[in-house]
Amino acid sequence: MIVNIIQDTGVLTAISTILGVMLVIAERWLNNYGDIKININGKRDIVVKGGDTLLSSLAEKQIYLPSACGGRGTCGACKCKVSEGGGPVLPTERPMLSKAELADDIRLSCQVKVKNEISITIPNEIFNIRKYRSKITEIIDYTYDIKGITFQLLDGDTIEFLAGQYVQLNTKSYGKVRQSVSRAYSVSSGPERKDHIQLIIRLVPEGICTTWVHNHLKVGDEVEFTGPYGDFYLRDTDADVIFVAGGSGKAPIKSMLEHLQVTGCDRKMTYFFGAKALRDLYLTDKMRAFEKVFPNFKYEPVLSHPEPDDVWDGKKGFIMPYFKDAIRDANNTEAYLCGSPGMINAVTKSLKELGVPEEKIYYDSFG
Ligand SMILES: Cc1cc2nc3c(=O)[nH]c(=O)nc-3n(C[C@H](O)[C@H](O)[C@H](O)COP(=O)(O)OP(=O)(O)OC[C@H]3O[C@@H](n4cnc5c(N)ncnc54)[C@H](O)[C@@H]3O)c2cc1C
Ligand code: FES
Known part of the structure; x- marks a missing residue:
């Protein structure tokens, strides 16, 4: 009886091993598309x-399309025109593509697999995006939960960018996280x-890159990033700025x-900075110093939930009710918003209600 069980178990193990090997071979064979040309x-x-x-x-x-969400199909930054060879549009792409984009063969490059010859169109500026090697010199x-980090470029390298643009950090494996991810900053x-x-x-709790x-990361570590x-x-322009x-x-x-x-x-520039409590404010002295640099600049921190022992006689509550005092001529006002998607949506709605033209509201959503 025991001998029979041992024999049966042995046969089963052998069969599953053979099936496993066949699966690996089949996968290698099926996924072997060979060298493929991208025009x-x-x-x-x-x-490739x-x-x-x-x-x-x-x-x-070394052609770096933006990929702010690291290829998860949630940011839409990696869009490009695939006029031939992209295959059918995947369900993971559809939420990010408008009807006009679908009609124009725009695809999410992080979702399109290169399986046969492909033709794409990308803006010329993409060719200015490079990979940089850097060393951390200050943290x-x-x-x-917020750190400021300085990355010194190595080998005398220099970077050209416009104020407001972002780079993408490439993480290295650490602890139990074996994969390398790319995130926008x-x-x-x-x-x-x-x-x-x-x-x-x-720091985003459980976040791969921010952890x-x-x-x-420590001072002296080498870090790679791409951008801008x-x-x-x-x-x-000469428009007022919020x-x-x-x-x-x-x-x-x-x-x-x-x-x-x-x-x-x-x-005329007014800067509203929204924070929960006093402990979430930072670089306040630097922002106040800008009030002395510019003749028409005001820094307005607003606390939504001050702690009971916070000594604070500044603005409180939501930021939105304070906008109207900062707007002289809504038509001649530009707004620059940066933060969580929830904040961007609420602020955009409020600015539009106050008459700021939608096309003059610029934002980077960190979601
Ligand atoms: C254009 C752009 C510029 C950005 N600039 C900055 C910047 O200057 N400074 C900065 O700190 N971040 C910035 N971000 C956000 C940043 O790219 C990452 O999304 C964020 O740091 C989380 O990365 P992670 O790998 O640690 O978390 P992940 O491993 O990607 O996420 C872990 C979990 O947290 C959730 N999550 C992801 N991001 C956030 C978030 N921001 N808040 C709450 N939950 C989140 C995810 O849904 C997931 O469940 C920017 C994003 C964009 C698109
Ligand atoms: S990289 Fe974010 S959607 Fe493709």
């Missing part, structure tokens, strides 16, 4: 190993400082203000 803008061909996503295949060839605790330093960038990073940054990305930059930020959304606005400090600016 870019009708001008240039690159050859088939089977990977279009986004990763291009990155392999500052701004609050209990707005540059907080001004573009005049070309040999280093500073980022402001808020790496907050709990594992994005079209969140200050328009060169800045609105929460949490680490202070980063791109700090970069814009540092840039304006160099160029000079007499536009």
Whole structure:
């Protein structure tokens, strides 16, 4: 009896091992698409190993499309026109694509698999996006969950970007996290400082990249990033400006203000910074110093839920009711918003109700 059970178990183990090996071989064989040509803008061909996503295949060839969500299909930043060879549009792409985009063969490059020859169109600016190697030279605790980090470029390298743009950090494996991910972070330093960038990073509980940054990175570590990305930059007009930020959304606005400090600016600018309590405010002295630099700039921190022992006689509650006092002529007002999707939606709605034209409301949503 026992001998029979042992024999049966042995046979089952052998069968499952053989099936396992067959599956691995089949998968390798089925996914072996060989070398595949991607035609870019009708001008240039690159050859990549088939089977990977279009986004990763291009990155392999140092062509970096923005991918703020790290390829999860939730940001829409990686869109590009795939005129041939993209296969059917996947259900994971549809929520991010408008009817007009679908009709124009726009796809999410992080979802499209390269299985056969493909033709794509990408803007020329993409070719300016590069990978940079850097070393961390400073880490500052701004609050209990927000750090400011300085990345010095290696080998005398320099970076050109517009104040307000972002880079994507590539993480390394740490602890139990084996995979490397890429996440977007707005540059907080001004573009005049070309040999280093500073980022402001808020810890997201259980977040892959922010846990790496907050709990594992230290001064002296080498970090890779790509960039610059994005079209969140200050328009060169004479319109009044309303800045609105929460949490680490202070980063791109700090970069814009540092840039304006160099160029000079007499536009009327009001900066509303939303925080829960006193412990969430940071860089307040720096922002107050800008009030002395610019003739027409006001920094307005607003606390939504001050702690009982917070000594605070500034603005309280929601930010939105304070906008109307900052608007002289809604038609001649631009707004720059940065922070959580919830905040951006609520603020956009309120500004539109006050008459600020939708096309003059610019934002970077950190969601
Ligand atoms: C254009 C752009 C610029 C950005 N700039 C900055 C910046 O300057 N500073 C900064 O701190 N962040 C910034 N972000 C957000 C950043 O890219 C990451 O999404 C964030 O740091 C979380 O990454 P993670 O790998 O730690 O978390 P993940 O591993 O991606 O997420 C873990 C979990 O947290 C949730 N989650 C993800 N992001 C958030 C969030 N922001 N708040 C709450 N929950 C979240 C996810 O849904 C998931 O359930 C920016 C995002 C974009 C799109
Ligand atoms: S990288 Fe975010 S949707 Fe493709």
